[in-house]
Amino acid sequence: DLSHGTILYLEDISVSFDGFKAINDLNLYIDAGELRCIIGPNGAGKTTMMDIITGKTRPDKGSAFFGQNINLMQLSEPEIAQAGIGRKFQKPTVFESHTVFENLELSMAGDKRIWPTLTAQLNGIQRDKIDEVLEIIALQEQRNLYAGALSHGQKQWLEIGMLLMQSPKLLLVDEPVAGMTHQEMDRTAELLTSLAGTHTVVVVEHDMDFVRSIARKVTVLHQGSVLAEGSMDEVQADPRVIEVYLGE
Numbered sequence: 001d002l003s004h005g006t007i008l009y010l011e012d013i014s015v016s017f018d019g020f021k022a023i024n025d026l027n028l029y030i031d032a033g034e035l036r037c038i039i040g041p042n043g044a045g046k047t048t049m050m051d052i053i054t055g056k057t058r059p060d061k062g063s064a065f066f067g068q069n070i071n072l073m074q075l076s077e078p079e080i081a082q083a084g085i086g087r088k089f090q091k092p093t094v095f096e097s098h099t100v101f102e103n104l105e106l107s108m109a110g111d112k113r114i115w116p117t118l119t120a121q122l123n124g125i126q127r128d129k130i131d132e133v134l135e136i137i138a139l140q141e142q143r144n145l146y147a148g149a150l151s152h153g154q155k156q157w158l159e160i161g162m163l164l165m166q167s168p169k170l171l172l173v174d175e176p177v178a179g180m181t182h183q184e185m186d187r188t189a190e191l192l193t194s195l196a197g198t199h200t201v202v203v204v205e206h207d208m209d210f211v212r213s214i215a216r217k218v219t220v221l222h223q224g225s226v227l228a229e230g231s232m233d234e235v236q237a238d239p240r241v242i243e244v245y246l247g248e
C-alpha cells in the first residue's frame, strides 16, 4: 500500500543485462509534488531506472507502484503513459516544420494520423489548454513560429509543453540543461520549479550547479542502488559520494 503522499514507489528493484546488475535492489520513494534530482556517475543506472518507471525495461524482481496503487509491473509502456507518467528525453524531438502552436496541438491529439484535420475542430477548452501551456513554457510570442526556428532552449521548453498537453502527474526529465546557455538554464530552473507542486518532477542531471539551484532533495545512484539521499549540501558532504565522484 502507498503511504500517504507517495506518488512513486520502487522497492527492491533489480535488473541484469547479460549477468551484469545495472539496477541492484533499488528503493526509491517520491512524494507527490516533489522536484527530485537524480545524480550519479556514468553507468550508475539512472537511465535504466527511468526505463523501468516508464515500462521500457522490465525488472527481474521488485515492485513498482504509482499514484493510487497502480501496479506498474502489470502495465505496458503506453498504459503507463496513459496512467500519467510522461518522459522527456535529452534530445528535443519537436516537429520542426510545424509551428509551436501546432506542436502543442499535435501532442494533445496524440495520434499523428488524425492531426491534419485538427485545427478546424479545436474547441474552446482545447484552445485554453494550449494557451495555458504556452504561458507556462513562456513561448506565447513564438506561438506561430516554426519549431525549427527556435533556439535549443526554446525547443526543450516546447517539448516540456508537449508533455504537459497530456496532463501527466509525474514528469521524468532527462538532462534538461545539456547544451544550454546560462540564461536558458535559469529559465529552465524557473520552469521546472513552477511545475513542482501541481506536478511531480524527477530530473536526471549532471550539472551540479543546476541541481543545486532546483532540488530540495537529491538522490545519488551508484552501481544500481541508492548511495545517498538528502539536500545537495548533505550529499556533497557525504564521504561515500565524494569517493564515487573522485573515482570518475
Ligand code: ADP
Pocket (backbone or CB within 6 Å): 017, 018, 021, 022, 040, 041, 042, 043, 044, 045, 046, 047, 048, 049
Ligand atoms: P546511467 O544512465 O547512470 O549512465 P545506465 O542506466 O545507462 O546508467 O547504465 C547502467 C549500466 O547498465 C551500465 O553499465 C550500462 O552499460 C548497462 N546497460 C544499460 N542498458 C543496457 C543494455 N540494454 N544492455 C546491456 N547493458 C546495459
